[in-house]
Amino acid sequence: MRITGYRTLRTVHDWGRPVGDVNGYIASGLTDVPLVILETDEGIEGVGMGSHADLDRLFPALEGRDPRAVSTLYDAMLARVFKSSHGGATFGGVGTFDTALWDIKAKAAGEPLWRLLGAGDRYVDGYASGLDAALTDDQLAALYTEFAQRGFTAAKLKGGRNLAADIRRFGILSEVLAVKGGSPALMLDANESWNLKQAVRYVSALEESVDLTWIEEPLRRWDAQGHARLSASIKAAVATGENLTGLEMYRPLLDAGAADVVQAGAVWGITHFLRVAVAAHSRDLPVSPVGLTANHAVAAAAAAVPNHLSAEVQDFGSPFGLSLDQELAEGGIVLGDRPGVGIEVDEAAISSAQGSGSWQEPGGPHVRSLRTGLRLVDNGHWEK
Incomplete structure (x- = not known):
């Protein structure tokens, strides 16, 4: 071939x-x-x-x-x-x-693919993560109620700009994801929006009200010493790595003890995730893939590694014209038996359809403000 x-x-x-x-x-x-x-x-x-x-x-x-x-x-x-x-x-x-x-x-x-890679089970544990920063409280409750109905008992909020708002929103998640006999696992993703001392102050204050499982991407992705100092200063785990483009970028973080949960972006592919998982496993660290909603092929790799913790599940739908051989149930991803990564493409439907959108809109989540990490007081509003 x-x-x-x-x-x-x-x-x-x-x-x-x-x-x-x-x-x-x-x-x-x-x-x-x-x-x-x-x-x-x-x-x-x-x-x-x-x-x-x-x-x-x-x-x-x-x-x-x-x-x-x-x-x-x-x-x-x-x-x-x-x-x-x-x-x-x-x-x-x-x-x-x-x-x-x-x-x-x-x-x-x-x-x-999950069976080819050596997984013994088609189930991949997951957590809910709705990219929810712009949702109202009612919208937030409705979205995570649907996750709860599918068995999810862990969730990650987007936040880090307004402490009172984050505490209130975590209260909503705690209510809708309530676990019988226990509490849900709650995480916060700050998307590299703080400097070190801002992160220490914010997370320390948040932990007075919330039992935080991890804080994700609190600092710039390359700040190994900063992440290590933060981890030593708070109770929550520090999770980072999704934006590292290559295994070699993890070495400073791992050497500094900077990541308690090692993450890999699903968009970077399967081999990358497998190699990151091995590197993390060599340090007795768990690994967690980010963004499996569309790039769900990495879920098959997650099923096959020994140190997988939980995978980010962002949405219930599929991109237009694609059929994904999976089910979101039991608090995670249940993979199917279709040979390959489980994606079928209706090229004719895609070619005939009109529609476009971009992550790179000027006010979108992939465009970082030049004032990020440089605000004495944060009003919680997005700059336009």
């Missing part, structure tokens, strides 16, 4: 609500979903979801090769762009091709 080419298309995910975080939000709730279809001479095609970045530069590392040699081809893609680095957006292209390679490998074996 040989790789012969690839094609791209783009669909949309309609979240049905505003989605965002401390940096901003997308009022329309409509976001783009880039897709890649990797082609072979035997007619087996692999589906990857996540990014179209630098595909033309990366593809020569794959062309004419056997797609089942996934690890070798992954390293070949990194080597192909080593001068300019595989970091940043380029790593998204690597991850998308990587997912498509795993899809082909599992399809060729006639197995769902």
Whole structure:
């Protein structure tokens, strides 16, 4: 079997609500979903979801090769762009091709990816995370009530700008996710919005009212010493790593004892997650993938590693024109038996549909304010 080419298309995910975080939000709730279809001479095609970045530069590392040699081809893609680095957006292209390679490998074996990777169970524990910063209290309650109805007993809020609001919103989550005989696990994601002392003060004050399981991305992603000092100053665990584009970026964090929960972005692909999981396991640390709603293929890898803690589940729907072989139930993800990563694409429907959206809207969550971490008093409002 040989790789012969690839094609791209783009669909949309309609979240049905505003989605965002401390940096901003997308009022329309409509976001783009880039897709890649990797082609072979035997007619087996692999589906990857996540990014179209630098595909033309990366593809020569794959062309004419056997797609089942996934690890070798992954390293070949990194080597192909080593001068300019595989970091940043380029790593998204690597991850998308990587997912498509795993899809082909599992399809060729006639197995769902979770079984091919050695998982003994199709169930992946998860936590609810609705990208909920722009929701009203009523909307927040309605969303997490639906998560609770599907068995979720853990949830993560987007916040970090207004302490009183965060405490109030955690109260809503505690009520709707109440566990019989116990309390839900509650997490806060600050999306790199604080400096160290801001983080210590905010989390310490929050912990007077909330039994916080972890604080996520409190500081800039590369601040190993800061994360380590924060972890030593609070009761909650520190979770970080989703925006690190390459295994080598984890070394300073792990060496400094800076991450209590090691995270990996699902958008960066399956091989990346597997390697991060091994690195974390070598330090007796749990691993948690972020953003599995669309990039659900990483859930199969999560099922197969020994140190998986819980995976972020953001929405109940699927991008337009895609069928995902999974069910959100029992407080997590129940994977199906479809060979491959479990994604079917209706290319005709996607091609005929009109619609677009972007995470990169000027007021959106992927655009960081220049004043982030530099405010003496935070009014909790987004800058426009």
